[in-house]
Amino acid sequence: MATGQKRGVTPEQLRDLCKELNLTVAAVADGASLSKAYISEFRQGSRNLSAQQQTQLRNYLEEQCEAAGIDFPENQDGEGAEEQRLAQGVGLIIQRINRPAIMLAEGIPKATVDQLTALMDANRAKVVELLSTDFEPGGMFGGEFSQATDDAIRQVFALLALNYLAILYLQGHARIFVKPIPEDQEPKTIGEWFSRSLGESPLAGPVPELLPAKAPAMADGEGA
Known part of the structure; x- marks a missing residue:
């Protein structure tokens, strides 16, 4: 049996071992005391397992490797391996949001995740649309490109920036760009100015922390 710290199991390792050991999804599910649906979805890369489920699966597969006289494949260079190592190292929760996976910080409400992913999908679709528009050189002032092309390029960068900030928020790095100040201040x-500008962007809906803080109410007699 493999020694040292256990790192869990990746979908690639599970697929390889099922092939090498001639294991069916049903056999793995029964041996690891997990549902066939969980094993099937994890094997396909569409589901993540909890730490306890990872331990159950790892233990079962190691037992099968030992019985077959082979070593557990420790090479984790395949897709998803780095996610697995990071998840076990820092205790983050991995949730696949399309591809690539986004590592979600703990405590992000599902409603916020849904809102931000919907926003990112809409932004991505708009970027694709903008990138397919005609490039118009020149313009009335003889610039490198027309005003319409300049506006489209600026919009592409703005949409990409919003998506990047949404990912940072989901990963728990909101403090990098969320710096609210009272609305009368x-x-x-630059960070405070940037945060205030984002408070007027589509990102402010799912991230209410971007909205300006209310100025403290003045007590009676103050300012007189």
Whole structure:
């Protein structure tokens, strides 16, 4: 049996071992005390297993490897391997959102995840649409390209930036760009100005922290 710290199992390892050991999904599910649906979806890369489920699956597969006289395949260079190592190392929850996977920080509400992924999908579709528009050189002032092309290029970068910020938020890095200040206060840093600008963007819906903080109410007699 393999020694050292167990790293769980990747879908690639499961597929390889099922082929090498002639294991069916039903046999693996029964041996690991997991449902056939879980094993089938994990094998296909469409489901992630909890730490406990990973342990059950790993233990069963190691027992089968030992019985067959082979070593457990420790090479985790396939797709999803780095996610597995990071998840077990820092305790994050991995949830696949289409592809590639986004590592979600703990405590992100499902409603927020759904809103942000819907926003990213819409932004991605708009970027694809913009990238297929005609490139118009020149323009009335003889620039490198026309005003319409300039506007389209700026919009592409803005949409890509919003998607990147959405991913940062889902990964728990909101503090990088969420710097709300009272609405009656002028920004003192670029970060504060940027955060206030985002408060007027589509990102402010699912990320209410971007909205400006309300100015504290003045007590009676103050300011007189």
